[in-house]
Amino acid sequence: MSPLTDQIRALIAARQLAPGARLPPERTLAAELGVSRSRLRETMQQLISHGLIVSRRGGGNFVAPGSAERALEQAMQPLQPLAQAEGGYWQDVMEIRKSLEADAAYHAALRADDLDRQRLQAALAAVCAGASDPETQSRADAAFHMAIAEASHNLVLRQVISGLFDLMRVSIAESLSKLHLLPDTVEKLNHQHQAIAGAILAGRADDARQAATDHLCFVEDSLRRIETETARARRAGALRNKLPQGKQPA
Amino acid sequence: MSPLTDQIRALIAARQLAPGARLPPERTLAAELGVSRSRLRETMQQLISHGLIVSRRGGGNFVAPGSAERALEQAMQPLQPLAQAEGGYWQDVMEIRKSLEADAAYHAALRADDLDRQRLQAALAAVCAGASDPETQSRADAAFHMAIAEASHNLVLRQVISGLFDLMRVSIAESLSKLHLLPDTVEKLNHQHQAIAGAILAGRADDARQAATDHLCFVEDSLRRIETETARARRAGALRNKLPQGKQPA
DNA sequence: AAAGATATTTGGTAGGACCAATTGGTATCA
DNA sequence: TGATACCAATTGGTCCTACCAAATATCTTT
Numbered sequence: 001m002s003p004l005t006d007q008i009r010a011l012i013a014a015r016q017l018a019p020g021a022r023l024p025p026e027r028t029l030a031a032e033l034g035v036s037r038s039r040l041r042e043t044m045q046q047l048i049s050h051g052l053i054v055s056r057r058g059g060g061n062f063v064a065p066g067s068a069e070r071a072l073e074q075a076m077q078p079l080q081p082l083a084q085a086e087g088g089y090w091q092d093v094m095e096i097r098k099s100l101e102a103d104a105a106y107h108a109a110l111r112a113d114d115l116d117r118q119r120l121q122a123a124l125a126a127v128c129a130g131a132s133d134p135e136t137q138s139r140a141d142a143a144f145h146m147a148i149a150e151a152s153h154n155l156v157l158r159q160v161i162s163g164l165f166d167l168m169r170v171s172i173a174e175s176l177s178k179l180h181l182l183p184d185t186v187e188k189l190n191h192q193h194q195a196i197a198g199a200i201l202a203g204r205a206d207d208a209r210q211a212a213t214d215h216l217c218f219v220e221d222s223l224r225r226i227e228t229e230t231a232r233a234r235r236a237g238a239l240r241n242k243l244p245q246g247k248q249p250a
Numbered sequence: 251m252s253p254l255t256d257q258i259r260a261l262i263a264a265r266q267l268a269p270g271a272r273l274p275p276e277r278t279l280a281a282e283l284g285v286s287r288s289r290l291r292e293t294m295q296q297l298i299s300h301g302l303i304v305s306r307r308g309g310g311n312f313v314a315p316g317s318a319e320r321a322l323e324q325a326m327q328p329l330q331p332l333a334q335a336e337g338g339y340w341q342d343v344m345e346i347r348k349s350l351e352a353d354a355a356y357h358a359a360l361r362a363d364d365l366d367r368q369r370l371q372a373a374l375a376a377v378c379a380g381a382s383d384p385e386t387q388s389r390a391d392a393a394f395h396m397a398i399a400e401a402s403h404n405l406v407l408r409q410v411i412s413g414l415f416d417l418m419r420v421s422i423a424e425s426l427s428k429l430h431l432l433p434d435t436v437e438k439l440n441h442q443h444q445a446i447a448g449a450i451l452a453g454r455a456d457d458a459r460q461a462a463t464d465h466l467c468f469v470e471d472s473l474r475r476i477e478t479e480t481a482r483a484r485r486a487g488a489l490r491n492k493l494p495q496g497k498q499p500a
Numbered sequence: 501a502a503a504g505a506t507a508t509t510t511g512g513t514a515g516g517a518c519c520a521a522t523t524g525g526t527a528t529c530a
Numbered sequence: 531t532g533a534t535a536c537c538a539a540t541t542g543g544t545c546c547t548a549c550c551a552a553a554t555a556t557c558t559t560t
Contacts, residue, residue: 002299025540025541025542026541026542027541035513035514036513036514036515037514037515038288038512038513038514038515039512039513039514041292041542041543042291042292042295042512042513043295045292045293045295045296046295046296046298046299048296049252049296049299049300050299055542055543056521056522056541056542057520057521057522057541057542057543058520058521058522058523058540058541058542058543059521059522059523059540059541059542060522060540060541060542061541061542092404092405092406092407093406095353095357095404095406095407096350096353096404096406096407096410099349099350099352099353100346100349100350102349103345103346103349107345154342154345154346155342156342156343156345156346156414157342157345157346160346160410160413163410164406275509275510275511276510276511277510277511285544285545286544286545286546287545287546288543288544288545288546289543289544289545291511291512292543292544305511305512306510306511306552306553307510307511307512307551307552307553308509308510308511308512308551308552308553308554309509309510309511309552309553309554310509310510310511310553310554311510311511
């Protein structure tokens, strides 16, 4: 992004401006930053359109409520294009999930409060209930893992895991339906889920990490087995692209 | 979004401007839309920051290339400017980095090709050279860690780590400057960097993971120590802003 | 025809002026 | 006293003009 936006964000952080706080008037702020109001305003429009700042005519510019979460979303934005381009990234995603969710389980075991435990138990019950349609089942599965991420009390971790699930949400449902065709997988998955939840609820952090790792390794392995069976073509080649060079098509 | 942005998008659609096509000059376009160039530019900044338009000084404004292509393009770009979102998340971020970058180092040791090794060595040399100003040094540090992420050959991992660096942009620079005040830290950091790079280049995956973990634990610990010291120095609230609405934290 | 110098186009920035909405204070009135 | 009406300062929104710097187009020179 432009260096000025960073300067403004840094200023907000430096002055500890909480969401809802008012920024200096544009004329003043422009002077402080040593730029013209025109330039400051153009930059401000970016921050506004990204939801970090709200502007009230005649009132002032304010730090948007929930601007911190928006900042996280913003940072994870580059993940979206990957989701659209070729669905062959699930292996990359699984590789990361093994680490992150193991961490999440570990910290969840240490930090979960009563509300977290309550939600985790509910999610566990839902995922073990075993919905008939894959769509609902995949939602329950995602909810279970997100409950763990929530319980880790690490906002960034939660956001990243959420983004990864978003990245996989298309392939999860169909993979899950195939996964259920293999014998015993449902029972194994339920057992693994219970092991994870049990360790977290009992506060056994290392066990929770291990259980999560085992679970994801099992899922990854199963998915890999499915893909080799379906024997689909691998990802396509890279497409190079250069910026326009001044010619305009009709 | 603002009505003008929609107007411009509609204009793009109406004229069938494909990605890469050039838009009319700002002065002309402003006249066509019946607004001033100032207003048009403020709107244009929104579209630019959202990635729908790319601007070339002296060249013109162009419809941005497609999302998938944009992702790869963005992926190959070198490091970008530094700044921070909102403070307070660096601990969460560090917690994740410990896992992710350890993973990245592990896989990098297994998968790095000649080009990766070459870039890693260059990045190591740059970071160990020790730039005078913190800004340059922090860029070098980021470049080093990103080189590892690249070498892991996991696109998603690379994107996530890149996003995390984005989150820590400014705080890294200022923290780094303070970090260098502590005795021996520079030597320790360099030694750690060399250990990581050495393990990766030698293909010792487990060593690489361990070295990365050690390094990040050291950094996290140092940052924590810095913050406790800085917290003491705070309390000199230089807030000359009157806050008619917002609250002011101590 | 190719290479270089020059002029034009075009985005980037600065600064001023005015409008419109909000805010806060002041005076007025019940 | 308390509420209301009014007014003036503040502040974001828009328009304007001018100038700079980079990229492009045009012309000149060899």
